[in-house]
Amino acid sequence: MHLRWSRDTWEADLKGKRPDIAAEYTAALKDYLAKREEAALTRAYEIGREALGESVGVLEIATVHHQALRRLLPKQATASEAGQLLAAAENFFVESLSPFEMSHRGAREANTALRSINETMEEQAKRIAHSLHDEAGQLLASVHIELDRWARETPDLDPERLSKIKQMLDETGEQLRRLSHELCPPILGDRGLRAALEFLAEGVSERSGIEVTVKWAVEGRLPLMVETALYRVVQQGLNNVIKHGRATWATAELQMKGSLLRCSVRDDGVGFDVATVLSKNGKRGLGLVGMGERVRSLGGTFKVLSAPGKGTELLITIPLEK
Ligand SMILES: Nc1ncnc2c1ncn2[C@@H]1O[C@H](COP(=O)(O)OP(=O)(O)O)[C@@H](O)[C@H]1O
Numbered sequence: 001m002h003l004r005w006s007r008d009t010w011e012a013d014l015k016g017k018r019p020d021i022a023a024e025y026t027a028a029l030k031d032y033l034a035k036r037e038e039a040a041l042t043r044a045y046e047i048g049r050e051a052l053g054e055s056v057g058v059l060e061i062a063t064v065h066h067q068a069l070r071r072l073l074p075k076q077a078t079a080s081e082a083g084q085l086l087a088a089a090e091n092f093f094v095e096s097l098s099p100f101e102m103s104h105r106g107a108r109e110a111n112t113a114l115r116s117i118n119e120t121m122e123e124q125a126k127r128i129a130h131s132l133h134d135e136a137g138q139l140l141a142s143v144h145i146e147l148d149r150w151a152r153e154t155p156d157l158d159p160e161r162l163s164k165i166k167q168m169l170d171e172t173g174e175q176l177r178r179l180s181h182e183l184c185p186p187i188l189g190d191r192g193l194r195a196a197l198e199f200l201a202e203g204v205s206e207r208s209g210i211e212v213t214v215k216w217a218v219e220g221r222l223p224l225m226v227e228t229a230l231y232r233v234v235q236q237g238l239n240n241v242i243k244h245g246r247a248t249w250a251t252a253e254l255q256m257k258g259s260l261l262r263c264s265v266r267d268d269g270v271g272f273d274v275a276t277v278l279s280k281n282g283k284r285g286l287g288l289v290g291m292g293e294r295v296r297s298l299g300g301t302f303k304v305l306s307a308p309g310k311g312t313e314l315l316i317t318i319p320l321e322k
């Protein structure tokens, strides 16, 4: 759970469930200022780790530090005494923050790893799309040839049925081509996200009968990594609409608010209880969870808004550098 920080909640927390961290911090800092021993610094580090474990934020630790310092600095200290105490307190503060720094670095490394996994997945999607396109195409062509040969050798064949079968084969080929292009749209690289989403929306509409629209209010192209991630997220979102939503319409919308890109995928379907579903599929790492991870690896946010009978909305924001 993310903790929204404000002075009010912090003070409520101080009185409520976590008075210990502020008190412990103050006591350990007092100890360190008095004796400057390594053990007290280790304590600072441990307090930082506990705080991190309990989702206490960096801002809260900064407030605790500030309040502790206000209480501990003697009013009558000379400028040089105060200077020394402040320098020592700074050591202590930095030590208590180092678990946050490590976790931040860890998250950055995990994001880098995630991005490279995503690149690998894109490569695989490309390979599957190509085989789907080429190999299925060749197989269908040989079925056509065999069918023609058989027709020539079989004089009393019903020509109408033959042409119906050939038409079905053509449609199958057309569908496979479309699916392969949706799986890895060359149009995304060539003409960008807007064109790719419109192509996707058209295919989804045709296959499912759900009216899918794209609302686009963004100027120009976006970075390729962002376009690819958003294409995947919208694609999975629409797959969910088809698979679970029982919706009559769905909309993918993109707009810029300053340097923040906002994307939403909405439908008017059956909806679901988000908390229940997310707690169950947290371990699977696919679908909604995977979409969230992908967006967060770009520094963005991912929210799922839904309730039974209320439709579903995925809300994505991604900060773009201007
Ligand atoms: N648009 C939607 N409409 C209704 N239910 C949805 C929608 N999107 C997701 N869900 C629900 O959330 C669950 C998890 O979705 P997801 O993580 O994509 O996994 P999967 O699609 O493999 O079940 C679905 O099984 C479904 O119950």
Ligand SMILES: [Mg+2]
Residues within 6 Å of the ligand: 236, 239, 240, 287, 288
């Ligand atoms: Mg899904």
